[in-house]
Amino acid sequence: MTIVLDKPGVDGLPVAVDALRGWQRDRAMQLHPGDVGWFWRFGAEATARAVRTWSRDGRVLAVGLLDGSTLLRITIAADAQQDEELARRLVEDVTDPERGVLPAGKVNVEAPMGARVQALLAERGWRTDEPWTPLSRDLSEPVKAPDLRVESAGPERAELWAEVMRASFEGSTFSKERWLAMSEGTPYTDARSMIGYDEQDAAVGVVTVWSAGPGRPGLIEPMGVHEDHRGRGYGRAITVAAAAALQEMGSSSALVATPTSNVGAVATYASAGFDKLSEVRDYFRES
Structure with missing residues (x-):
């Protein structure tokens, strides 16, 4: 089956949060359940509008959080970070404003370091922004x-x-x-x-x-x-x-x-x- 992009809604947020929990690894900074939890200060409905999931055969492979209207923070299951089909679908979804993920104009995407999606974004002419320092x-x-x-x-x-x-x-x-x-x-x-x-x-x-x-x-x-x-x-x-x-x-x-x-x-x-x-x-x- 192909990759499915979804807005999980309030009822689907626990599934996205559970996926994020399972993907966390020591010394690997990526979207964390706590990031979704901190965003929840705006309420459940706003959080649901900000979350996206990408799935295949019913399994969530990637979760994104619109941290503001122009920044999408994505993390990906460890065994799917080099998945070509997933990476290409992610790039298409964040590049085309009509997909409803990111608007036209200047936008940012955060993705796990070394994931295939980063290389594909670079191939499309996306550039790297100011650095952040993760600490553990x-x-x-x-x-x-x-x-x-x-x-x-x-x-x-x-x-x-x-x-x-x-x-x-x-x-x-x-x-x-x-x-x-x-x-x-x-x-x-x-x-x-x-x-x-x-x-x-x-x-x-x-x-x-x-x-x-x-x-x-x-x-x-x-x-x-x-x-x-x-x-x-x-x-x-x-x-x-x-x-x-x-x-x-x-x-x-x-x-x-x-x-x-x-x-x-x-x-x-x-x-x-x-x-x-x-x-x-x-x-x-x-x-």
Whole structure:
């Protein structure tokens, strides 16, 4: 049978998330269930509109997330990353605006490094964009608790979590309602949000971690430090706490990614015991 492109709808989102869980590998940065979970802050219907799946004979081979209207993040089953038919169908679907995947104009596609689809995009004239640095921390050894009080955040602390989140990222409009929407998503069954407090009990940072199941890498997304409390090591401390939480949840490693140009973030994660992996780049076309 041929490759089938589908919008799974709200009812089909658990199938896409389960496929993503099964594809996660240590030291391989790719679309993670936590990425879909973080997007769920916009609600289930919006998430369903943003997700695409490509299947053959009823088996999901690739999952894509429209992270904004012009960026499609795709990951592919390990045994299908060199599948010629799948790669050609993916390229056709992202290149032709009439397919309803990406619009005309400048658009970006993220795909697993070394997958056949990357070579085919390059052949079509797509170019590589600015680099991102993925980082990974192995969790096979005990993670020492940081010198920072970090507590789990449930619905009763959603407003505080959102407040610190807004203060961590310029222009952020994150709200209690978005945290609650995120927490209702399928991926959040394997997630944990936390708040870090200083010695005066001020909330100084927030983080959410996402498990893909025991023995698989977990994801940190997002992590932020309140603008009034930067430069005191809180970013490192809450990142270590995030790694410890993922270890408790059975994750084999912790993954995070940041633009390579954000040297401060790269340094923070490295100081928290994360190893830099090979840089990754989106592919883009101008029109």
